[in-house]
Amino acid sequence: MTLAEIENGRVASLAEIAAATGDEIETLRVKYVGRNGSIPALIKAMKDVPKEERPAFGKAVQAWKAQVEAALAAKGAGGAAEKRVEADLTLPGNWREPGVEHPLSRVIKDTARIFGHLGFTVADGPELENRFNNFTALNTPAHHPSMDRSDTFWFGDDCLLRTQTSPVQIRTMMTNKPPVRVICPGRTFRRDTTDATHSANFHQIEGLYVDTKPVSLADLKSVLSYFAREMMGDGVTVRFRPHFFPFTEPSVEVDFTCHVCKGKGCRVCKDSGWIEVAGAGMVDPRVFGFVGYDADEVSGYAFGFGVERVAMIKYGIPDIRWLYENDVRFLSQFA
Ligand code: PHE
Numbered sequence: 001m002t003l004a005e006i007e008n009g010r011v012a013s014l015a016e017i018a019a020a021t022g023d024e025i026e027t028l029r030v031k032y033v034g035r036n037g038s039i040p041a042l043i044k045a046m047k048d049v050p051k052e053e054r055p056a057f058g059k060a061v062q063a064w065k066a067q068v069e070a071a072l073a074a075k076g077a078g079g080a081a082e083k084r085v086e087a088d089l090t091l092p093g094n095w096r097e098p099g100v101e102h103p104l105s106r107v108i109k110d111t112a113r114i115f116g117h118l119g120f121t122v123a124d125g126p127e128l129e130n131r132f133n134n135f136t137a138l139n140t141p142a143h144h145p146s147m148d149r150s151d152t153f154w155f156g157d158d159c160l161l162r163t164q165t166s167p168v169q170i171r172t173m174m175t176n177k178p179p180v181r182v183i184c185p186g187r188t189f190r191r192d193t194t195d196a197t198h199s200a201n202f203h204q205i206e207g208l209y210v211d212t213k214p215v216s217l218a219d220l221k222s223v224l225s226y227f228a229r230e231m232m233g234d235g236v237t238v239r240f241r242p243h244f245f246p247f248t249e250p251s252v253e254v255d256f257t258c259h260v261c262k263g264k265g266c267r268v269c270k271d272s273g274w275i276e277v278a279g280a281g282m283v284d285p286r287v288f289g290f291v292g293y294d295a296d297e298v299s300g301y302a303f304g305f306g307v308e309r310v311a312m313i314k315y316g317i318p319d320i321r322w323l324y325e326n327d328v329r330f331l332s333q334f335a
Contacts, residue, residue: 001045009038010064017071025075032068039065050188051180065326075330097328100335103311104203104323107231108185111205111310114230115183118223120207123182124169127189131158133167137290138247165206166247169283169302172208173291178298179211196319203307210283210293210300213286217250220280220301228256232314235262239274248302259313268318275313278305 017028032039036184046160050056101109112122125133145151146163147170153161168184192198209215209223221240228238236256243253256277260270265271280303285295308320315334317323322330 003056010067013068014071015073015296017068018216020075025072029072033065039068050089074234088152096313096330098158100331102331103315103334104307106334107307107311108205110231111185112183114227115207120181120183123168123172123184125171125184125186127162127187129160130165133170134160134162137170137287138166139284139286151191155189162192164188165204168206169208172291173210178293181209183207194321196308199320202234204304205307207303208300210298211297214303215299217282224254224280224303230313231257231310237263245279245286247287249284251281254278254280256313277309278303
């Protein structure tokens with residue numbers, strides 16, 4: 001490398017840049033001052049120039065570099081302005097659909113609103129529970145099959161993923177004096193094999209009303225019928241069937257008329273015309289004993305229903321798994 005070569009290079013590069021248009025400007029920027037360009041290569045090679053000649057070479061190369069950068073900048077190299085002019089403005093843009101509320105969130109919100117009109121507030125409880133809140137205080141006999149390791153996710157002897165939202169009844173009564181009127185939406189967990197109607201992780205909404213005034217099964221029926229109409233529309237009919245739960249006596253199961261066949265019988269309701277939605281009943285006096293309420297002074301009802309069930313009936317969703325797969329084609333229908 002000689003000073004004359006540097007000078008020739010400088011003159012040639014400035015002429016090239018002066019004549020360049022469009023994409024050529026970027027190509028020249030890369031060629032001369034890019035990371036592997038010829039000017040950085042000269043700077044790197046400077047260490048091989050004899051010491052006494054180095055200052056003169058250094059000065060010449062730096063001057064070249066400054067002039068090339070100035071010439072490129074004058075042409076708008078790397079600038080957004082140049083690129084914008086070149087962009088094809090007729091290309092389609094990047095579409096971003098606004099997000100929508102998940103159907104499960106919608107059902108939970110609607111439920112809170114409907115029961116809010118009846119004076120219920122929303123209570124909360126943890127998903128990790130102890131044996132007392134999830135089973136014992138709910139009057140579940142020790143050795144009940146629901147406590148089995150094949151049905152419940154246990155972590156040691158006294159810690160489990162709640163199998164129902166009913167432990168929130170216990171928490172609410174242990175920390176509040178009657179009257180209480182709460183609903184509790186939340187996640188629940190059971191060792192179920194996933195299929196079209198089962199999931200190991202699902203949601204329930206628990207309800208609890210306890211008062212020092214007498215509360216009756218008729219109150220429970222009227223409240224759940226009101227809820228059914230508000231949630232599903234006027235066409236729905238509600239049926240109560242006798243059942244058994246350890247923590248309510250008497251207990252009922254609650255069915256809504258099938259949304260698909262309107263009660264005539266079809267594949268979805270297994271030809272019965274009804275779909276089971278909730279369990280409910282009058283709180284068993286033994287439960288009041290566990291939470292320190294005087295069973296002679298108070299009475300109340302509790303209910304618990306499956307959020308997925310309600311969503312599936314309300315929106316005609318045939319497979320519970322659709323609710324968890326986050327397929328945008330499914331979710332965007334709830335916009
Ligand atoms: N926890 C019960 C279940 O999961 C439902 C229920 C709630 C029944 C409250 C009665 C009262 O099946």
